[in-house]
Amino acid sequence: MLGGTTFVFTRALVTSLDPLVISFVRYGLTGLLFLIFFFISFKKMIFQKNDLFYMALIGIFMFTLFPVFMALGLEITTSSRAGLLYATMPIFTIIISCIFKIESFSIPKMISVIIAFSGVYFCLSEFIDPAAPNPIKGDVLMTIGVISASVFTVFSGKFLKKYGNVNVLIFTLFSGSISTMLICLVVGEKISNVLFLTDINYLYLFMLIIPGGILMMYLWGKALQMISPTQASITLGFNPISATILGHFILNEIISSRIFVAIGLIIIAIFVSNWK
Numbered sequence: 001m002l003g004g005t006t007f008v009f010t011r012a013l014v015t016s017l018d019p020l021v022i023s024f025v026r027y028g029l030t031g032l033l034f035l036i037f038f039f040i041s042f043k044k045m046i047f048q049k050n051d052l053f054y055m056a057l058i059g060i061f062m063f064t065l066f067p068v069f070m071a072l073g074l075e076i077t078t079s080s081r082a083g084l085l086y087a088t089m090p091i092f093t094i095i096i097s098c099i100f101k102i103e104s105f106s107i108p109k110m111i112s113v114i115i116a117f118s119g120v121y122f123c124l125s126e127f128i129d130p131a132a133p134n135p136i137k138g139d140v141l142m143t144i145g146v147i148s149a150s151v152f153t154v155f156s157g158k159f160l161k162k163y164g165n166v167n168v169l170i171f172t173l174f175s176g177s178i179s180t181m182l183i184c185l186v187v188g189e190k191i192s193n194v195l196f197l198t199d200i201n202y203l204y205l206f207m208l209i210i211p212g213g214i215l216m217m218y219l220w221g222k223a224l225q226m227i228s229p230t231q232a233s234i235t236l237g238f239n240p241i242s243a244t245i246l247g248h249f250i251l252n253e254i255i256s257s258r259i260f261v262a263i264g265l266i267i268i269a270i271f272v273s274n275w276k
Contacts (some may be wrong), residue, residue, distance in 0.1 A: 002215065002219075003242075004079075004246070007070070011247070013204045020068060020188035022071050022208070023067040023177075025191070025194050025209075028177035030173060030213035031169075031177055033209075035170050038167075041164075041166065047163065051159060051163075055159055056171075059176040059179075061148045061151045062152035063172060063176020064180045065145065066146070070145040073142035077135045077139055077141075077142065078135065079246070080244035081123075081135060081259075084240040084259055086142070086239055087266045088116055088146060088266060091266075094113065095150075096150055097154050100154070108272050108273060112270065113269070113273075119263075
């Protein structure tokens with residue numbers, strides 16, 4: 001549910017702050033706080049040199065490309081549509097895993113892809129409120145971000161098993177944040193703009209860093225230790241619900257009944273994809 005709230009707070013913030021700056025500040029501070037909390041265990045961890053490049057690369061996919069494209073998309077689409085697209089991440093993960101032969105292709109997986117994207121099309125083809133000036137372009141940008149996050153999900157598994165969730169998270173957070181900072185210095189607005197926000201915008205930023213950063217990532221890692229990946233992935237289907245409800249109250253977005261049909265189809269698709 002926390003994941004859905006981040007779309008609302010990001011959309012509320014992009015009107016006052018550059019998406020690149022939002023990404024750098026959010027994940028840079030999240031990584032710094034994780035490092036402070038888990039400094040001793042991270043300091044003792046010895047990473048193999050061959051793994052560092054690939055970990056840095058997937059960190060860029062997850063903590064540079066995903067948040068930047070998400071923020072760019074949220075400038076011109078709604079929080080509920082973004083949350084719905086994010087809920088399809090397990091489906092994109094299946095597709096990428098099959099392409100790179102990390103997972104074997106199966107009929108249930110093919111059916112799950114059809115079900116999920118049918119639900120997404122059913123919802124996104126509907127007229128939405130004028131608060132989203134260019135929803136189709138926003139949906140495309142958001143989808144690129146979701147695919148980037150799926151790349152991290154697919155290729156991070158062996159590193160998580162090897163080095164532990166928190167240690168990999170700290171390293172990838174910093175690699176992504178550093179690359180975002182470099183891009184921001186070249187094409188983005190001044191990072192110092194974060195010092196001139198209103199009180200409500202600072203609240204949105206706080207919500208992105210603490211509940212939507214530290215707490216969400218830590219709980220997701222703990223969940224994967226306690227339940228199966230299938231059970232964990234199903235919870236992504238609840239993100240559009242929190243995004244839709246919170247977006248309605250904070251951003252006055254229109255609630256469409258179609259989104260709840262789409263959420264149900266995505267959850268069914270995730271169940272089908274893991275059918276044995």
